[in-house]
Amino acid sequence: MLLSGEFSLDHGLVLGLGIASVILVVLIAVRMDVVDHEGHPIQLTYRFIGYWLWLLVEIVKSSLDVTRRIWSPSLPISPTMYILKAGQPGELGQVIYANSITLTPGTVTVRLDGGDILVHAIAREVGDALAAGEMDRRVARLEASGIKVVERAK
Amino acid sequence: MIEMLLDGLSWALLMGGCFFILTGGVGLLRLPGVYARMHAAGILDTLGAGLFLGGLMVQGGLSMVTAKLVLILVFILFTSPTATYALANALYGAGVRPVGRDGRQCETIDKRGKSSKP
Numbered sequence: 126m127l128l129s130g131e132f133s134l135d136h137g138l139v140l141g142l143g144i145a146s147v148i149l150v151v152l153i154a155v156r157m158d159v160v161d162h163e164g165h166p167i168q169l170t171y172r173f174i175g176y177w178l179w180l181l182v183e184i185v186k187s188s189l190d191v192t193r194r195i196w197s198p199s200l201p202i203s204p205t206m207y208i209l210k211a212g213q214p215g216e217l218g219q220v221i222y223a224n225s226i227t228l229t230p231g232t233v234t235v236r237l238d239g240g241d242i243l244v245h246a247i248a249r250e251v252g253d254a255l256a257a258g259e260m261d262r263r264v265a266r267l268e269a270s271g272i273k274v275v276e277r278a279k
Numbered sequence: 280m281i282e283m284l285l286d287g288l289s290w291a292l293l294m295g296g297c298f299f300i301l302t303g304g305v306g307l308l309r310l311p312g313v314y315a316r317m318h319a320a321g322i323l324d325t326l327g328a329g330l331f332l333g334g335l336m337v338q339g340g341l342s343m344v345t346a347k348l349v350l351i352l353v354f355i356l357f358t359s360p361t362a363t364y365a366l367a368n369a370l371y372g373a374g375v376r377p378v379g380r381d382g383r384q385c386e387t388i389d390k391r392g393k394s395s396k397p
Contacts, residue, residue, distance in 0.1 A: 184325050184326070185326065188299065188321075188322050188325055188326040191306070191318055191319070191321070191322055192299065192302045192322060195302055195305055195306040195309060195310070195319060195322075196302065196305070200309060200310075200380070202310065202315065202380065203379065203380070203385075204311070204312065204314065204315050204377050204378065204379050204380075204385045205385055205386055205387070205388060206377060206385060206386070206387040206388070207387070207388050208387065208388070208389045208390055209390065210390050223364065224360045224361070224364070225360075227321070227360035227363050227364050227367075228321075228325065228356070228359070228360045229321070230318055230321035230322045230325060230326075231318050231321070232318075233314065233317050233318065233321070233363055233364075233367050234360075234364050234367065235314075235364075235367040235368060235370075235371045236367075236368055236371055237364075241390075243371070245314045245315075245317075245367065245377050247310075247315055247318045252388065256388070
C-alpha cells in the first residue's frame with residue numbers, strides 16, 4: 126500500500142485476508158516457540174536513536190578524513206590490520222559493533238570470531254582511534270540496556 | 280521564496296553527494312589493494328548516497344517519492360556493511376592479505392598493541 130500510493134480502504138477483502146494471514150503466522154510462530162528476541166530487536170529501538178545519531182556524526186567525520194586522504198597528492202595512508210577485543214557479551218552487540226565499524230569509512234571488519242574482531246584500517250591513526258575503544262564501550266552500554274529491558278519484560 | 284530556498288538546499292545536497300561519489304571513484308583508482316579500496320566504496324554508500332538521496336528527498340517534498348527514497352536509504356545503510364563484510368571475509372578466507380603502499384603485506388597490531396610484521 127505504501128509503495129503503490131493507494132491509501133483507500135476499498136479493497137476490504139485483500140486487506141482482511143492480509144491481516145488474517147499475519148495473525149495466523151504470528152499464532153503459529155508463538156505456538157512453535159520460534160519467536161526470539163534476536164529476530165527484530167525492537168526493545169533496543171529507543172536507545173538506538175541516541176546511538177545512531179552519534180554514529181552518524183562519526184560517519185561524517187571519518188568520511189571527511191578519508192576524503193582528505195584520497196585527494197591529497199601524497200596519499201597519506203598506512204594500511205594496517207588490527208585484532209580488537211569486542212567488549213560485548215552477546216552476539217547481537219558484537220554484530221552491531223562489527224557493522225558500525227564497517228559502516229564508518231576508513232575501517233572494515235574482516236573477521237569476527239568469538240570475541241575477537243579483525244579490522245582493516247586505512248591508516249594507523251584511524252585504527253588507533255578505534256582501538257581506543259569509545260565505539261566498543263558505547264555498543265556495550267547499548268546492549269546492556271537492551272538486555273535489561275528484555276529481562277524486565279519477562 | 281521558500282521554493283527557492285528548498286531548491287537551493289536540494290542542489291547543495293545533490294552537489295555534495297556528487298562530490299563524495301566522485302571521491303569514492305577516485306579513491307577506488309588511487310588506493311592500493313582491494314581492502315583499502317573498500318574504504319573508498321564506504322564513502323560512496325554513506326555520505327555519497329546519503330547526501331544525494333537527501334537532495335532528491337527535498338525535491339520530492341512530502342510525497343510517495345520521498346517515502347520510497349527513505350526506504351532505499353535505509354536498505355543501503357543496512358545491506359552495504361553486510362555486503363562489505365561478506366566480501367572482506369571471503370577475501371581473507373581465500374588467503375588474500377592486505378598490502379601497504381609498497382605493495383608488501385601490511386603489519387598487524389594485536390590486542391595488547393603489539394605490532395607484528397610478516
